[in-house]
Amino acid sequence: xxxxxxxxxxxxxxxxxxxxxxxxxxxxxLLYDDGFLQSNNLLNILRQTATITVMAVGMTFVxxxxxxxxxxxxxxxxxxxxxxxMLRDYGLIQGILGxxxxxxxxxxxxxxxxxxxxxxxxxxxxxxxxxxIGFAALITNYYPIPIxxxxxxxxxxxxxxxxxxxxxxxxxxxxxIGWVTLTKTTFGRxxxxxxxxxxxxxxxxxxxxxxxxxxxxxxSVVASIAGLLYAGRLQTGRYEWGAGDELSAIAAVILxxxxxxxxxxxxxxxxxxxxxxxxxxxxxxxxxxxxSQQQIIRGMIIILAVALARKK
Amino acid sequence: MSSNFNVVEMLDIxxxxxxVKVLDEVCFSVSSGEIHALAGENGAGKSTLMKILQGxxxxxxxxxxxxxxxxxxxxxxxxxxxxxxxxxxxFSLVPELSVAQNIFLDREHKNRFGFFDEKVTISKSRMVxxxxxxAIDVTAKVSTLGRAYQQLTEIAxxxxxxxxxxxxxxxxxxxxxxxxxxxxxxxxxxxxxxxxIVYISHRMDEIYQICDRITILxxxxxxxxxxxxxxxxxxxxxxxxxxKDVQMLSHEGKSVERSxxxxxxxxxxxxxxxxxxxxxxxxxxxxxGLAGLMGxxxxxxxxxxxxxxxxxxxxxxxxxxxxxxxxxRDAMSHGIAFIPEDRRRQGLxxxxxxxxxxxxxxxxxxxxxxxxxxxxxxxxxxxAIINFEVRPAEANREVRLFSGGNQQKVVISxxxxxxxxxxxxxxxxxxxxxxxxxxxxxxVRSIAAEGKSVILVSSELPELLGVCDRILVIxxxxxxxxxxxxxxxxxxxxxxxxxxxxx
Numbered sequence: 147x148x149x150x151x152x153x154x155x156x157x158x159x160x161x162x163x164x165x166x167x168x169x170x171x172x173x174x175x176l177l178y179d180d181g182f183l184q185s186n187n188l189l190n191i192l193r194q195t196a197t198i199t200v201m202a203v204g205m206t207f208v209x210x211x212x213x214x215x216x217x218x219x220x221x222x223x224x225x226x227x228x229x230x231x232m233l234r235d236y237g238l239i240q241g242i243l244g245x246x247x248x249x250x251x252x253x254x255x256x257x258x259x260x261x262x263x264x265x266x267x268x269x270x271x272x273x274x275x276x277x278x279i280g281f282a283a284l285i286t287n288y289y290p291i292p293i294x295x296x297x298x299x300x301x302x303x304x305x306x307x308x309x310x311x312x313x314x315x316x317x318x319x320x321x322x323i324g325w326v327t328l329t330k331t332t333f334g335r336x337x338x339x340x341x342x343x344x345x346x347x348x349x350x351x352x353x354x355x356x357x358x359x360x361x362x363x364x365x366s367v368v369a370s371i372a373g374l375l376y377a378g379r380l381q382t383g384r385y386e387w388g389a390g391d392e393l394s395a396i397a398a399v400i401l402x403x404x405x406x407x408x409x410x411x412x413x414x415x416x417x418x419x420x421x422x423x424x425x426x427x428x429x430x431x432x433x434x435x436x437x438s439q440q441q442i443i444r445g446m447i448i449i450l451a452v453a454l455a456r457k458k
Numbered sequence: 459m460s461s462n463f464n465v466v467e468m469l470d471i472x473x474x475x476x477x478v479k480v481l482d483e484v485c486f487s488v489s490s491g492e493i494h495a496l497a498g499e500n501g502a503g504k505s506t507l508m509k510i511l512q513g514x515x516x517x518x519x520x521x522x523x524x525x526x527x528x529x530x531x532x533x534x535x536x537x538x539x540x541x542x543x544x545x546x547x548x549f550s551l552v553p554e555l556s557v558a559q560n561i562f563l564d565r566e567h568k569n570r571f572g573f574f575d576e577k578v579t580i581s582k583s584r585m586v587x588x589x590x591x592x593a594i595d596v597t598a599k600v601s602t603l604g605r606a607y608q609q610l611t612e613i614a615x616x617x618x619x620x621x622x623x624x625x626x627x628x629x630x631x632x633x634x635x636x637x638x639x640x641x642x643x644x645x646x647x648x649x650x651x652x653x654x655i656v657y658i659s660h661r662m663d664e665i666y667q668i669c670d671r672i673t674i675l676x677x678x679x680x681x682x683x684x685x686x687x688x689x690x691x692x693x694x695x696x697x698x699x700x701x702k703d704v705q706m707l708s709h710e711g712k713s714v715e716r717s718x719x720x721x722x723x724x725x726x727x728x729x730x731x732x733x734x735x736x737x738x739x740x741x742x743x744x745x746x747g748l749a750g751l752m753g754x755x756x757x758x759x760x761x762x763x764x765x766x767x768x769x770x771x772x773x774x775x776x777x778x779x780x781x782x783x784x785x786x787r788d789a790m791s792h793g794i795a796f797i798p799e800d801r802r803r804q805g806l807x808x809x810x811x812x813x814x815x816x817x818x819x820x821x822x823x824x825x826x827x828x829x830x831x832x833x834x835x836x837x838x839x840x841x842a843i844i845n846f847e848v849r850p851a852e853a854n855r856e857v858r859l860f861s862g863g864n865q866q867k868v869v870i871s872x873x874x875x876x877x878x879x880x881x882x883x884x885x886x887x888x889x890x891x892x893x894x895x896x897x898x899x900x901x902v903r904s905i906a907a908e909g910k911s912v913i914l915v916s917s918e919l920p921e922l923l924g925v926c927d928r929i930l931v932i933x934x935x936x937x938x939x940x941x942x943x944x945x946x947x948x949x950x951x952x953x954x955x956x957x958x959x960x961x
Contacts, residue, residue, distance in 0.1 A: 332821040332828045339818045342807035348766070349804050350819040350872075351790040409809050 162402050162418045165451055169422065173429040180432045187428070189311060195424030196313040197222070197372045197379075199417060201391055202398040203324035204368030206416045209399050210328070211361045212341040212408025213260060213267040218369035218395060220278030221252050222388030225373025227282040230291035230383025238295055242374065249370025252278060256366060257359035267362065275392070282385035290384040293377055302378025316375055320368065325413040337361060341408025397448050398423050422451070463526070465490050465654045466511070466542075466623055471520035473506055480506050482678045483520070488623065493645060493655040495665045495686070497698055498675035500888065500917060504658055507675070508625050512544055513537040543621025545612045545629060553601035558583035560600055561615045586618045589651075590644050606637030610644060617648065624648070627658045631753040642668050660751055660917070662691050662957045676700050695953045699919070709943055710903070714744040714927045719778040721911045722880055724763065727772030732758040734935040736772075740880065740913060745906045747926035748915045749956050755935035756915045757799055760882045763913075764796040765789045776880075790819075793879035797869055797886050799915075801862075805869040808858040812848065813839045815857055816872045823876070842871035847897065863894025870901060881905055884915045899925050919949050919956070931955055 173182050181187055201218050208215045225245040233241025252274060259270045293299060305312035328334040339347040340357045347354050369388070376387040400406055401422055402415025426447055430440040464487045473481040481503045488494045498504050509515045511522065513531040522529055524540045531537050537544075551560045558580045559566075567578040583596040592614070594607055603611065609629060616624055626645075630638045645655055645668060657669055665672060666686055673683045674697040681697045682689075720739040727736045732755040740746050748756045761767045763774065765783040774781055776792050783789045789796070798804035806815050816839050817824060824835050836853070843851045846867045848860070857865055866886060873881065883902070887895045895918075902925050906912055916922050922929055923946065931939040939955055946952050 330830055332825045332830060335814070335817055335821055335830070338810070338814070339807055342810055343803070345804045346807050347818065349764075349786060349796060349798055351786045352818065352821075353785070353787060405809075409807060 196317040199317040199420040200320040202395040204365040210411030215365040217271040217274035219388040219391040220275040221369040222373035224278040224282040225370040226377040226383040249367035253363035253366025257362035261355040261358040290382040467523040495669040495672040502675040503678040541622035543616030558596040745912045747922035747929040750932035795873035795878035799884040813853040846871040863890035
């Protein structure tokens with residue numbers, strides 16, 4: 147019998163940490179004089195990746211259930227806009243709730259179309275992305291909506307607890323809740339079983355439609371939280387916020403070792419995957435490369451890393 | 459009808475998997491224009507032999523001759539080159555392409571610009587169909603055809619590829635009577651053109667209807683080869699079954715109390731066209747066997763009981779109370795467990811560990827306020843591994859790394875952890891070695907000894923005879939016979955009943 151090479155599997159499971167350590171070391175040596183290792187820069191990396199981290203946590207659930215969500219960037223943008231408008235016209239609480247309502251509405255629609263109507267999530271969310279971004283542009287007429295509420299901006303953006311940036315509290319909270327849910331709760335098991343083998347999950351009495359609905363809902367709600375973080379950090383609501391983030395989030399999830407085909411997921415891996423994306427961005431900027439070259443190198447690193455991390 | 463030269467000769471073929479001999483110097487030959495039946499129980503070596511002929515497996519020793527010349531067949535392409543065509547059970551057609559496009563898939567006609575020449579493809583496909591005497595619209599999409607026509611298209615495809623030898627594996631399993639007749643007409647037509655056919659089937663009536671000769675395999679050895687005119691069904695069945703593992707066969711002769719309220723009762727269950735007005739009762743501690751040929755509706759019946767498929771009609775009662783079971787969740791809440799036919803596709807998440815698989819069916823009992831209780835989980839999993847002798851005893855090992863038999867033990871242990879009252883089992887010993895088979899049958903007995911009831915679907919008659927208290931014979935979706943175990947003399951007797959042969 148041909149037994150799979152056990153060491154190979156271990157390497158794959160821990161690959162993200164090796165890649166992270168390797169690239170970190172590489173930049174640390176190469177960019178030492180550019181201040182890469184200064185605590186300010188390191189905190190910056192964490193801060194810049196906060197929104198991606200939050201979205202990637204939601205995306206981990208979606209991909210673990212063998213679905214995909216391409217609408218999260220659009221949801222984040224629409225949320226920032228709706229939140230900014232309602233904050234301006236009605237007040238703080240209304241703004242936050244209005245933003246979250248976007249996540250609930252879009253998530254429910256995605257979930258219903260995927261689980262009840264049976265349209266592949268790839269198509270549903272591809273369409274929904276356009277709807278969300280278009281809607282955000284329509285109601286603001288393409289203008290950014292400034293947010294002048296200090297409480298909001300502190301809460302979702304620039305706030306600090308001592309020296310510790312508030313944005314990091316959001317991303318750490320997302321990671322911890324995501325980790326507990328995926329590894330310690332029945333829901334996490336249901337998601338993984340559904341993604342691993344939907345037939346077998348049904349035979350186990352798992353309501354896989356319900357699971358699919360919930361992961362789509364979670365992803366959207368989490369994306370709307372990311373939208374609030376965009377609004378707070380940039381002190382504006384704008385339809386463009388979050389554009390393209392779905393791809394960064396998916397890259398983070400896959401880099402982290404979650405199988406693109408469902409059935410296995412790791413939140414801690416996703417966290418490091420998001421940090422790795424942020425690390426690469428930061429390093430390339432510090433190295434003084436023009437945007438065009440950054441894009442090329444970032445794309446190649448991601449393809450290479452995913453090729454290594456992918457399950458056969 | 460057969461002229462006398464051998465198109466295919468397989469001489470002294472031996473093959474072992476992991477040190478287990480599955481073919482032991484088997485000789486098999488098919489002559490020109492002959493329909494040759496290949497019979498034997500599951501695991502007798504039929505499909506291994508045919509896979510060697512198709513280049514899927516390589517043989518350890520032996521020789522293959524095609525039209526008298528020694529050949530080596532290492533790949534599927536080699537087999538095709540030598541004119542060997544396989545009609546797949548799960549069809550190899552592309553549903554979204556037309557019949558004509560499928561027939562010439564991979565051998566497309568091109569015009570002088572290098573584009574597909576649809577006209578030539580269609581006219582040549584029509585010619586093939588005409589030759590076969592088939593009225594199939596070659597421009598229709600394959601997905602719009604019924605299963606029988608898809609199968610005929612598959613045959614047309616093989617013929618268009620110049621197949622001289624066709625292998626058909628249980629081709630009638632999912633066909634209706636008229637469709638079978640149409641298929642047989644085509645097969646006869648083909649033999650007139652000199653095509654030889656290897657016909658694998660469990661159905662005795664069909665074998666007699668269409669085949670010229672039969673080769674019987676048992677435990678990897680060739681037991682007999684004979685023209686069908688010179689052999690009786692009784693003789694064939696005796697060759698197929700042989701003398702069995704005595705321990706497994708011996709029935710304990712326990713008595714089931716049938717004056718109490720049945721634990722399960724189904725009245726008039728109908729599922730599509732496959733299950734028609736089935737009524738039966740199941741008593742506490744009873745093992746009820748469902749016997750029948752492939753495609754007789756056994757699987758559909760148990761799937762409907764478990765709520766996987768929708769029942770069109772019928773009433774189900776548990777412990778005398780009528781219940782509504784619309785999903786596996788409903789079934790589980792009424793204490794029903796289901797060990798499905800295909801453990802890889804339906805029973806397990808192959809990439810998950812033993813622990814995770816056992817957990818998946820027991821989420822509510824192993825958690826508190828939807829948080830998993832790992833102390834409890836580890837205990838249950840450890841118990842399961844010990845009680846069901848899962849080897850290696852590693853809870854965190856992915857199940858795909860276990861042998862078939864141990865995977866099946868994981869499925870069973872997973873369901874037994876739900877503490878069911880009724881256990882449905884669909885072919886629980888497919889693809890496991892004989893030692894594990896015996897273990898699984900012992901498990902079935904011990905499950906019943908705890909007072910649980912079992913419905914066992916199996917094509918392996920010795921299994922049914924070894925453990926069942928009562929056997930329902932299903933034929934064409936209906937209960938054809940209901941037999942107390944004591945009324946059945948031996949395997950041959952049961953085989954006759956399943957085949958519908960009157961004695």
